[in-house]
Every structure is written in C-alpha cells, then in structure tokens.
Amino acid sequence: MSIRYLTAQLAQQIDEELMNAVGAFSLDQLMELAGLACAQTLAAVYNKEKYPKVLVCCGPGNQGGDGLVAARHLGMFGYEPTVYMPKPGSKDIYQRLQKQCINMGIPIISPSASAEELPRVLQSSNVILDAIFGFSFKPPVRAPFDDALKLISASGLPIVSVDIPSGWDVERGNAQGVGLNPDLLVSLTAPKVGVKYFMGRHFLGGRFVPKALQEKFKLNLPEYPGFDQIVELPKNPGL
Numbered sequence: 001m002s003i004r005y006l007t008a009q010l011a012q013q014i015d016e017e018l019m020n021a022v023g024a025f026s027l028d029q030l031m032e033l034a035g036l037a038c039a040q041t042l043a044a045v046y047n048k049e050k051y052p053k054v055l056v057c058c059g060p061g062n063q064g065g066d067g068l069v070a071a072r073h074l075g076m077f078g079y080e081p082t083v084y085m086p087k088p089g090s091k092d093i094y095q096r097l098q099k100q101c102i103n104m105g106i107p108i109i110s111p112s113a114s115a116e117e118l119p120r121v122l123q124s125s126n127v128i129l130d131a132i133f134g135f136s137f138k139p140p141v142r143a144p145f146d147d148a149l150k151l152i153s154a155s156g157l158p159i160v161s162v163d164i165p166s167g168w169d170v171e172r173g174n175a176q177g178v179g180l181n182p183d184l185l186v187s188l189t190a191p192k193v194g195v196k197y198f199m200g201r202h203f204l205g206g207r208f209v210p211k212a213l214q215e216k217f218k219l220n221l222p223e224y225p226g227f228d229q230i231v232e233l234p235k236n237p238g239l
Helices: 008-019 027-045 062-077 092-103 111-123 145-154 211-216
Strands: 053-058 080-084 127-131 159-162 184-188 201-205
Touching (some): 008 027, 008 211, 027 092, 027 201, 062 080, 062 092, 062 127, 080 092, 080 111
Parallel strands (some): 053 080, 127 159, 184 201
C-alpha cells in the first residue's frame, strides 16, 4: 500500500495525539527530532564542502522552532548557518532555542535589520533551509514574509523546505503561485496532500511516529534505513 498523504485536519489530529497522554511526547521532543531530520536531509544532499553556508529562514510558529533546531544541528555537523527570523516566536521554547543557537556562535539576524540584511546574506549563502510556514498556513502571505519569499525565490539558491514549501496551501499546494519552489522537501510525520505532485527530491522525517498511531491512521510509512532519521520517498509517487 502507498504512503498516506494527510489533510490539514488529519495532520493536526495526529500532532495532538502525539502530544496527549497516549502519545506522551512533549513539543520540545518533537521539535528536536523534526529539526534533526531536517538537518540530516540537507546534509545528505548538500555536502558542507560545497555548500557550507546555510541560511535558515524561520517563521514565528512551530515550523520556525524546527528551523532553529536544524540550525543548531547543522552547526554541529560543521556547516556555517545563519538564522533569518524577522518575527521571533514569543513563547519560552523559542527563546530557549534561539539561546541554544547563540551559544553555538550561530548568527541570528536582528528582526529590526532583517529587511536590509536578507539580500546581503542571500548573496553569501550556498543553500537555504525554508522553515517559515507550516501546514497551518493560510494565504495570503503577509509582511515581512511576502518580500522575503520573492527574494529567496529570486536568489537562485537551492532550497530545502520543511514539511511544506512556504506559501503553499497544505491541501491545494502552490495554487496561488506565491509559494517557494524548493529543490528538496522533507515532510514530517507523513507527507501532506498539497505536496502530492511535488517534483523535486522528497524525504520523510518522522521516525518518531509510534506504531500504534501509524496503524490507527493507516499511514503506511516506509521503513527507515539503519539509524537514519530520514528516508527518501519514490520520485513523484502521486503521478
């Protein structure tokens, strides 16, 4: 049986079950595992000798938290990440994740200077990790991210998107044409309906999903090789 693609409602339900008394995961744990999977995916395709400078673009929600975790792991892997986060999340978890990056010596562009700094940092970057919007995103894209997505798209740099490309609707994909068109996508938990016809390389990073939830929701997840946190999905399985 083929892997199940999730609607927004189903993705939200699975997230809630992972973090309730049955799943027993904390948000911190899930972000750590998701961010590690994202960092591993980028490192698997874009080696640090050719692509050392990674611009990690983070939104203010859980997606941005995954990005901050990924930035820390990329630093551990020997990359030189820089974090672009023009609207930092206000919750304690985001403050701690930012502090962890600062402790690693990872530059975080000041929100007040982000509009001026983004074009400059793009020029000196080799690859982009897109962790701006997650599956709860609803169009339109608002400031400051509307201009940011245009600059990122125009940069010509390879883009790795987390869970769903920023600007895409979780079920309708890039129907409005304002989203990023990444080269690489790392879906978390299970892929979403909106990326069923994604044309680039597609990885899954959801090794934390317990067997009971996989069976309950009939996810049909593939086996992960060895001790990897990621597995590559077949080319364009929706076609």
